[in-house]
Amino acid sequence: MTRNKTGEAEGRIVLELVDVGKVYRGGRRAVDGLTLRLGPGLVGLLGPNGAGKSTLLRIAATVTRPSSGRVIFDGADAVARPEALRRTLGYLPQDFTGYPKLSGREFLSYLAAVKGLSRRSARARVDELLELVNLTDAARRPLGGYSGGMRRRIGIAQALLADPRVLVVDEPTAGLDPEERVRLRNLLSDLAADRVVLLSTHIVSDVESVAGDIAIVAGGRLRRRGAPADLLRPLAGRVWEVELPPQEVPRLAAGHVLTRTLRTPTGVRARVLAAEPPAPGAVPVTPDLEDAYLDAIHTPQPAAPTVVRR
Numbered sequence: 001m002t003r004n005k006t007g008e009a010e011g012r013i014v015l016e017l018v019d020v021g022k023v024y025r026g027g028r029r030a031v032d033g034l035t036l037r038l039g040p041g042l043v044g045l046l047g048p049n050g051a052g053k054s055t056l057l058r059i060a061a062t063v064t065r066p067s068s069g070r071v072i073f074d075g076a077d078a079v080a081r082p083e084a085l086r087r088t089l090g091y092l093p094q095d096f097t098g099y100p101k102l103s104g105r106e107f108l109s110y111l112a113a114v115k116g117l118s119r120r121s122a123r124a125r126v127d128e129l130l131e132l133v134n135l136t137d138a139a140r141r142p143l144g145g146y147s148g149g150m151r152r153r154i155g156i157a158q159a160l161l162a163d164p165r166v167l168v169v170d171e172p173t174a175g176l177d178p179e180e181r182v183r184l185r186n187l188l189s190d191l192a193a194d195r196v197v198l199l200s201t202h203i204v205s206d207v208e209s210v211a212g213d214i215a216i217v218a219g220g221r222l223r224r225r226g227a228p229a230d231l232l233r234p235l236a237g238r239v240w241e242v243e244l245p246p247q248e249v250p251r252l253a254a255g256h257v258l259t260r261t262l263r264t265p266t267g268v269r270a271r272v273l274a275a276e277p278p279a280p281g282a283v284p285v286t287p288d289l290e291d292a293y294l295d296a297i298h299t300p301q302p303a304a305p306t307v308v309r310r
């Protein structure tokens with residue numbers, strides 16, 4: 001895959017958010033001039049709480065109108081005329097609950113009817129989706145009794161009803177146990193084979209294994225975009241580990257980003273981002289995505305180009 005200088009995979013672009021901004025009533029600027037171009041595949045939108053991820057996803061899902069900028073779907077303005085995008089969009093909002101009294105099957109069948117699927121094709125589609133999200137055995141149980149993971153999976157199923165070309169999922173792994181997390185990540189990765197999947201999370205490991213393409217946002221802005229290897233490259237030689245007495249940690253933290261600290265029997269082992277050895281005895285270590293993420297969050301401008309042209 002080739003990428004352009006802003007880290008976007010070069011290929012067929014389906015959905016574009018161009019210089020998008022959102023200011024809420026009261027003046028809160030949640031998204032600030034952010035551009036994201038998306039083609040088929042999974043893009044992991046990674047950022048801390050309050051970064052603007054949900055707002056951006058709501059804009060992509062045409063639920064929220066941007067205050068500025070453009071949303072373009074298949075080359076056409078999707079703010080002025082959102083219908084084409086809506087017809088082929090699946091969206092799982094962060095606070096999805098469904099209807100607690102309906103069973104999984106009833107809920108999906110109801111939504112299928114709302115979407116205008118014929119009774120016959122609705123039945124086949126609902127069966128297919130229940131199977132896909134591994135809820136066939138729980139299909140008759142009311143949603144109110146589902147676990148968090150089951151609820152997220154039925155949420156994915158409802159988002160897939162119309163076989164969307166664009167799937168937008170907001171924190172789909174929130175509240176899931178590790179096994180459910182892995183299962184959901186794999187499902188989304190499979191779904192991304194032939195559609196645009198935009199997934200938000202604040203957990204690095206959620207995107208590390210499945211997203212070939214990661215966009216890091218903070219303060220409503222895009223901080224980095226690229227494949228994991230591209231995000232790691234600028235950190236080469238800038239990640240250190242050092243063991244030091246606990247009382248020296250605040251001084252180190254005042255001048256550097258500490259990406260991890262671990263209490264040891266003899267002191268504290270700190271992982272530090274720094275151009276030079278940050279303390280006597282510091283040893284260079286191999287950067288990981290957590291380092292890249294924290295570097296992006298704490299360093300507004302990339303120290304070096306995030307992505308190198310290949």
Ligand SMILES: Nc1ncnc2c1ncn2[C@@H]1O[C@H](COP(=O)(O)OP(=O)(O)OP(=O)(O)O)[C@@H](O)[C@H]1O
Nearest residue numbers: 024025028030047048049050051052053054055056
């Ligand atoms: N409807 C709203 N009205 C006013 N401010 C809002 C609204 N929705 C979000 N915000 C604010 O906009 C900023 C971005 O919020 P948003 O929910 O988009 O971020 P996020 O990255 O999804 O965070 P989280 O993971 O905590 O949901 C936050 O400061 C939030 O308080």
